[in-house]
Amino acid sequence: MTIEVRSYVGGEWIDGPEVPDVDPAHPSRVVAVARQASAPDVARAVEAARAAFPSWSALPAGERGRILTRAAEIIEARVEATALEFTREEGKTLAEARGEIRRAASIFRYYAGQTLEPDGEVYPSASPELLLIARREPIGVVGVITPWNFPIAIPAWKIAPALAYGNAVVWKPAEVVPLTSLRLVEALAEAGLPAGTLNMLIGKGSVLGGPLVGAGVDAVTFTGSNATGASIAQLAARSRVKAQLEMGGKNAVVVLADADVAFAADQVARGAFLSAGQKCTATSRVYVERGVYQRFVDELAALARKWRVGDPTDPATAIGPLVSEAQLGTVLERLRVARSEKASFVTGGTDRLAIDDGYYVAPTILTEVPRTSAVLREEVFGPVACVVPVDSLDEGIALANETDYGLSAALFSRDLRAALTFARRVRAGVVKINQETAGLEPHVPFGGMKASSAGGREQGKTARDFFTEWKTVYMAPV
Helix, strand or coil: CCEEECEEECCEEECCCEEEEEECCEEEEEEEEEECCCHHHHHHHHHHHHHHHHHHHHCCHHHHHHHHHHHHHHHHHCHHHHHHHHHHHHCCCHHHHHHHHHHHHHHHHHHHHHCCCCCEEEECCCCCCCEEEEEEEECCEEEEECCCCCCCHHHHHHHHHHHHCCCEEEEECCCCCHHHHHHHHHHHHHCCCCCCCEEECCCCHHHHHHHHHCCCCCEEEEECCHHHHHHHHHHHHHHCCEEEEECCCCEEEEECCCCCHHHHHHHHHHHHHHHHHCCCCCEEEEEEEHHHHHHHHHHHHHHHHHCCECCCCCCCCCECCCCCHHHHHHHHHHHHHHHHCCCEEEECCCCCECCCCCCECCCEEEECCCCCCHHHHCCCCCCEEEEEEECCHHHHHHHHCCCCCCCEEEEECCCHHHHHHHHHHCCCCEEEECCCCCCCCCCCCECCCHHHEECCCECHHHHHHHHEEEEEEEECCC
């Protein structure tokens, strides 16, 4: 029986035109059928959230936390079933899907705890009889727009704090991952979240995104491409809506001659190739000191050839397909341009891998890439790493910073002074020392510099800055 996924508005599942949800490893197989929402449904969802907001925000914080904890328990209890659907829908391996689902549960549990953190401060006043208090209150109705590459973790790190701090939510997940999105909504509804507090709209961003920003929400939080982020920023400014944008990355690694080269290659391979490279924090550019350059390339190439590409439901698979035919076309075109620019292909190539009829690309290592090449300067969102020799840490940092982006960066070295220098000078919101550029913990701030982010950091305690606003109260006796 085919699973049907409907939008969820005011506690009810609503109908709409059918669009098949296909398996990127086997595109002829339909995983589910999604019922698409329309622009009028956006207005209904915002109205439902607006109606639910007063009672939800007035609920004792501990009770909101209890509901989020229960949602975390439900998510964890269903890891195996949800992971299989997730893998068939999005293309990540089962191991990656399980890890992401567990991470989503941990995020809900973390923000359940945050509901009992202090929500204000008391200040001294010039008047001895005045009680001067500043406290944080929920901002209201929040529009949440999320991508397909982390279809449960990214929604969790936006929706969980929004709800924890007392907001109501209208969520527009990516249209290619409706089934995984459905499972998150079901967990929250079963946990006791009141109707209207969370609403989900299934459909294309081009149809629903603009209307959502302009439908009377108080804030919008978005993760996705820079082009879409720029459009949302303009709409939000016109509508006077608070906006938080997490966008692209062109993440760099610097490998110094004193590094453990085999370990560095393994970490770079993980950052560049796992999840088929479809991560905003994926490793894309690798700057290696000349003394270990060829050895590093050889080690990385050995891993790229060794790791199995194939059906993501097979436990032996390390790298699954790209998410869609459109994404496959984008990545292959980037590689064709690189070949025309005389880049050298150490592994991989410009052709689709012939594995069943899936959207597969081989892990690709490029060298001798022209400095102005788009593959070295623009986000690829595929399993592609460019490796470039450098003469020093200074040159590596300068090249790492030579980008419009500033999301994540990493250094591999045994030298503490080099590590501190790199951490201080590299222009990235996330800095790793002897770790891959991808991989985050939920209790610390996340976000980038330059074109990677705008509107404040996500995750950890800093999430409160976006999802609440200050109210200052002057209380004097009569």
